[in-house]
Amino acid sequence: MQLSLEGRRALITGGSRGLGLAMAWAFAGAGARVAIVARDQASLAEAAAGLPNAAPVSADVSTADGCGRAFAAAEAALGGIDILVNNAGTSRRAPFVAITDADWQADLDLKLFAAIRLTRLAWPGMAERRFGRVINVLNTGAKAPPAGGAPTAVSRAAGLALTKVLAGEGAPLGINVNALLVGKIDSDQWVRRHAAAPEGRSYEEWKAESGRAIPMGRMGRAEEFAAMALALVSQPGDYVTGTAINVDGGLSPVT
Numbered sequence: 001m002q003l004s005l006e007g008r009r010a011l012i013t014g015g016s017r018g019l020g021l022a023m024a025w026a027f028a029g030a031g032a033r034v035a036i037v038a039r040d041q042a043s044l045a046e047a048a049a050g051l052p053n054a055a056p057v058s059a060d061v062s063t064a065d066g067c068g069r070a071f072a073a074a075e076a077a078l079g080g081i082d083i084l085v086n087n088a089g090t091s092r093r094a095p096f097v098a099i100t101d102a103d104w105q106a107d108l109d110l111k112l113f114a115a116i117r118l119t120r121l122a123w124p125g126m127a128e129r130r131f132g133r134v135i136n137v138l139n140t141g142a143k144a145p146p147a148g149g150a151p152t153a154v155s156r157a158a159g160l161a162l163t164k165v166l167a168g169e170g171a172p173l174g175i176n177v178n179a180l181l182v183g184k185i186d187s188d189q190w191v192r193r194h195a196a197a198p199e200g201r202s203y204e205e206w207k208a209e210s211g212r213a214i215p216m217g218r219m220g221r222a223e224e225f226a227a228m229a230l231a232l233v234s235q236p237g238d239y240v241t242g243t244a245i246n247v248d249g250g251l252s253p254v255t
Contacts, residue, residue: 002235005032010083010233011074011122012036013061013114016043018187019137020087021051022222026230028052032083035074037061061088062110067117075125082129083233084122086115086159087137091189092152099151107151112158119166123175132175133233136163139182140252143244160244167242176241178232183248184210185220215250 010027014020015036024034024047033053038044041058048056055077059070075081089111092103115136126132141153142160159179166177184190186207194203201209211218225247231237232245246252 003030003230005030005083005230005234008032008082008233009078009080010034010085011071011078011081011118012085013070013088013118014038014137015085015087016040016047016056018189019182019185019222019225020085021047022187022226023085023087023229024051024054026223026226027083027233028054030230030234033078035078035081037070037074037088061114061118062106064113064117067114067121071118071121080125080129081122082126082131083133083135084118085135085137085229086118087135088114089137090152091139093149094151095148096150104151107155108158111152111155112162115159115162119177123170126170126175127173130174132170132173133237134166134170134175134177135229135232136160136177136179137182138163138179138244140246140248140254142179142181143246143254144252163244164242171241176232176237178237178241179244180225180229180232181244181246181248181252182225183220183246183251184214185222185225185247187222190219213251214248218249220247220249 010032012020015024016038024036028034035055037057039060044056048054057073060066136159138156138159141149142156145153163179170177194206
């Protein structure tokens with residue numbers, strides 16, 4: 001069993017921090033050249049500074065133009081894209097009646113249409129080379145949407161359907177498409193949630209409390225999530241497609 005990505009080229013959206021950056025490090029450590037895409041140029045530069053074989057790409061993938069520019073820049077820098085990780089997104093939740101049309105559109109543009117557009121751009125090259133790996137990063141709400149979980153749970157559920165459709169079409173072409181569903185993983189998103197929380201506990205105390213509701217008794221680590229992504233895009237994942245794997249310590253009620 002090999003976890004080598006020597007000669008492979010990966011594009012990761014939302015790649016300048018959190019889970020995206022952890023995956024970029026895992027892929028680069030296995031020998032891949034990696035393009036990390038994000039909107040903020042400062043965070044991109046910081047992330048790429050210590051990342052081997054990295055190409056930073058500044059783009060807003062919530063727009064069709066941004067997706068086109070991101071893919072063109074990554075393809076030019078790497079010479080092609082063998083692995084695509086659709087990771088860009090935020091966790092946006094509100095009571096249903098409070099969600100405006102603009103809120104719905106923004107969420108779908110970033111979490112669903114970005115994946116559609118970038119996969120459509122990467123697909124022909126993957127098909128021509130008879131090798132492609134696509135990971136759609138969703139969350140456990142895609143399988144078990146909670147009350148008050150819109151719009152995120154809805155856009156992520158659509159991403160789950162997209163994953164299955166693409167897996168069926170990609171299998172004869174050598175393109176594997178899978179989804180990784182995030183539970184509570186220690187990342188910059190949770191750091192921001194803690195900063196916005198009206199309480200005096202330290203982040204470590206707050207994180208420990210949040211982890212007690214998880215069967216494993218703790219929040220996950222970004223490196224653990226990245227290891228699962230690496231397995232899917234390297235040799236252990238060669239016969240895995242159309243799956244949606246919970247990376248959540250047993251939190252989700254749906255397998």
